[in-house]
Amino acid sequence: MTSTAAAAVVEKAGIAMRILVFGPPSGQIQASIDKAAQINKKHGPFDALFVLGDLFAPSDARDRSEQQERDLVEGTITFPIKTYFMHSSTASQSILERLHSSFEDIESASSGRVTRIAENLYCIGRQGVARIGRSGPVDGSASEGLQVAWIGGTWNGALKGVPAEDAVKATFMTRNSIESLLSHPSFEDRDALIARAQAISSSSSTSNGAPATLKEAREAAQRATTSSEALTEAKAAIAAIPPIDILLTNAWPSGISLFVPEEKLPHPTARTWGSPAIATLLLRGKPRYCFSLAPGPDGGAMDLNGGAIDGIIGLDTSTRRTGVYFERAPYKNSPHAHVAASSTRFLSIARFGNADKKKWFGAFNLVPAIEMDRLQRAAAGKAPDGCTANPFGSSTPGGASGRSSQAEAFAKRERGNGEIDALDSGANYRWAGQPTRGRGKRIRRDPHDGGANGLPQKPDVPLPPGLSRRGPIIPVGPADCWFCLSNPQAAKHLIVSIGTECYISLPKGQLPSSSDADSNVPGGGHVLIVPIAHTPSIFAPEPSQSEALHAEMNAWRKAISLAFASFGSVAVSWEIGRSPGTNSTRIGHLQAQSVPVAKELAGESLEQFFRDSAKECGYVFEERAEEISRRLDTTQQDADERQKLGDYLRVDLGEKTWMLDMLPEMTGHFSLQFVRETLARYLKKPDRADWRKCARSDAIETAETNAFRDAFEPFAKEVVGEEEDG
Ligand SMILES: [Zn+2]
Structure with a gap:
């Protein structure tokens, strides 16, 4: 380790920096100065104030704030704390000009340099990484201060990626910004570095048997040296990567809600929030803290199909206007993360001064990772209470070893009135590195269940027990599924x-056509x-x-059946399970x-049609109820048995549940479209057997989805519970 040279000379415990994070003031300049002064007086002094989102007013609401904004950038009014704001594309032309005159050139406005605008006011641009010390920005090579990374702009999911556009004018997060951040040393892919080195070692250690000749022995020795050198080099390389203390983003990383129980989510739609680009930043950068914003009003703008441009369905405008306060339980990072960043805390802050009094700021005491002494690093390296597995997929399982008083602490804070809470002293008063013991009740947990929240511990594809991960299995991950x-x-x-476990969606290319006269169910x-x-x-x-x-899938099936029944139809359902790694x-x-089938068409004739169809194809249905429940018994503990049960085709014809036997000799011949094709023939709609021929435009699909959602809502409530009004 190269860093021990300095550490060995003198190990002084690092002293915490006090920082404040504000939700977007959006033009409420004087109010945010006043609030900052209040908080600073009561709990300060603070070393830095980071502003998420837009400091300046949106272009359509700028009249009231224009004077304040000008006073701020001209230094007539000042923040009491060193304040850092991201590049704001919404600022008025005169503000933009004023800001840009402070930059050496326009490019630096977007390239993440920290530029002093006025006393205590710094523009940090669109994206970047900088060291922020107690007296302002310091040189990146200094051994003090917080390593802060940020990415500005709003996330627009409808753009399917991040467009490269003029960085100064762009409202949206740009591809250039993401790439620029990822190329910074702090975002170096630690896991890939080690994996490459390990690949070199394993390829050199898997020679065929003992060397037979002196030449082979020499070559083997040579390979061994190369491989251990490669690993040593990779480890040295990651030790030299400056860890990120804080990542500031204006959008959630997609997937961050994984391993968060439903009742802890700030909004029923929260699982669909976020940007995959930000998830990549978190996975690569492994920051200790990430401060972020819920989808804002901009993302709620309608696209051509009448959907929100950020692709989020069902997020009310009031939540978009207020934002949410959400403190996720920490999650574990890969073992190659810097020790101080072995877990990440994610916090979403509501919009500044919102009417709903949702908490719009966070106050933290953080010892910069680079200033930590050995003891502080050791404390920071411990998995904190309630730690979950990594939601982005490449962390080691088993992160949830701690007892969760965090959850209760969180719950207590949630009930607060939006004012600052629990300012304990200590190295990390908000999120102390030391587990808090004996405070609050322990959450009871099934010993077989890794997580406190009942979600799976393994973030990527869980393999059945007994199935080795060394096989040639290349899981299709979230990125391409x-x-x-x-x-x-x-x-x-x-x-x-x-x-909680499942979502309900319309398929691409429905079997029934919503425009058919015999279509009973809306959409x-x-x-x-x-x-x-x-x-x-x-x-x-x-x-x-x-x-x-299994229970939730059954609950949804039941809700769907009841919904269909209310439109005079019976549900024909099917589910195809595959055991991982059998032939794929x-x-x-x-x-x-x-799929809904009109009630008068269901019953014995439908059942017989399916039996006959199976026979024609060389399959047979298992119809005995007892055998069916054995095959669907998810409580089965035996690993081999689970593996066997994992291959199935379940068909529900109204009230009846059958299983189609997929005999071993049929492997590879089985048509995944069997049920759809059979049903299309039965309904005398053979042309609708192939979904690809049934796909409609996004606009029609959106309309169908909306129609079905309205009809289904009362039945969905039976499964998900009442949604809160926004
Ligand atoms: Zn998937």
């Missing part, structure tokens, strides 16, 4: 409802029940998790489908 909500390509306009009614986690079958997760998933190197994303 159509059914993972964190995939920006996922068709979010089709989402109907979101539960067509062909729906998907999709697990939120990327899992290939109900048996793939750990048993306890598997049960929860890709692990699919489980889903169940339901």
Whole structure:
């Protein structure tokens, strides 16, 4: 370790810096100065104030604040604390000009340099990484101060990626910004560095048997040296990467709500929030803290199809205006993270001075990672209370070893009145590195269930017990899976409802056509029940998790049946589970489908048609109820048995549940479209057997989704509970 040279000379305990983080003032300049002064007087002095979102008013509401804004940048009015704000594209032309005259050139406005605008006022541009000390920005090579990274602009999911545009004018987060950040040494991919080095070692250690000749022995020795050198070098390289203390973002990272129980979410739609680009920043940068904002009013603007441009469905404008205060339980980072950043805290702050009195600021005591002594590093390296697995996927499992008083502490704070709370003394008063013991009740937890929240511990595809991870399995991850909500390509306009384990969505290309005269259910009614986690079958997760998933899928199936019944229809549902790794190197994303069939067409004739169709294809239905429940018993503990049960095709014809036997000799011949094709023939709509021929425009699909959602809402409530009014 190269850093020990300095540390060995004198190890002085680092002293915490006091920082404040404000939600977007959006032009309330004088009010935010006043609030900062109040808080500073009561709890300060603070070393830095970071402003998320826009400091300046949006262009359509600038009249009232224009004078204050000018006074601020001209230094007539000043913040009592050194204040850092991101580049604001909404600022008026005169403010922009005033700001830019402070920059050496326009480019530096966007390239993340910290520029002093006036006393105690710094513009930090669109994105960047800087060291912020007690007396202002310091040189990146200094051994003091917080390493702060930031990314400005709003996230627009509809843009499917981050456009490269003029960085100064752009309202949205740009691709240039993301790439620029990722190329900074602090975002160096530690995991990849080590993985590459390990690949070198393993390729050199897997020579065939003992060397037979002297030449081979020499070569083996040479390889061994290279491999251990490669690892040593990689470790030295990551030790030299300056850890990020704070990442400031204006959008959530997508997927951050994974492993957060439903009741802790700040909004029912929260699982669909966020930007995958930000998730990448968190995965790569492994910051100790991330301060962020919920989807704002900008993202709520309508696109051509009448959906919000950020792709979020069901987020009311009042929540968009207020934002949310949400403190996620910390999550564990990969073992290659800097010791001080072995876990990450994520906090979403509401909008400054919001009428709902949601907490719009955070106050923290943080010892900069670079200033920590050995003891402080050791304390920071301990998994904090209530720590979850990494929601972005490449952390080690088993992070949730701590007892969760964090959750209760969080709950207590949530009840606060939006004013500052619990200013304990200590190195990290808000989120102390030391676990707090004996405070509050422990959350009771099933020993088989890794997480305090009942969600699976393994963030990526959980393999059944007994199945080795060394096999040639390349899981399809959220990045390239159509059914993972964190995939920006996922068709979010089709989402109907979101539960704890599953979400409900319309498929691309319904079997029934909503415009047909015989379509009873609004919007067509062909729906998907999709697990939120990327899992290939109900048996793939750990048993306890598997049960929860199975139960919720059944609950949704029932709600859908009841909804169909209210429109004179019966549900035909099917679900295809695959055991991972049997004959495929890709692990699919489980889903169940339901299609409404008019009541008069259901019953014995439908059942017989399915039996006959199966026979024609060389399959057979298992119809015995007892055998069916054995096959769907997710409490089964035996790993081999679970593996076997994992391959199934379940068909529900009205009240009846059947399983189609997929015999081993059929592997590879089985048509995944069997049920749809059979049903299309039965309904005398053979042309609708192939979903690709049934896909409609986004606009029509959005309209169908909205129609079905309205009809389904009372039934969905039975599963997800009442949604709070916004
Ligand atoms: Zn998936």
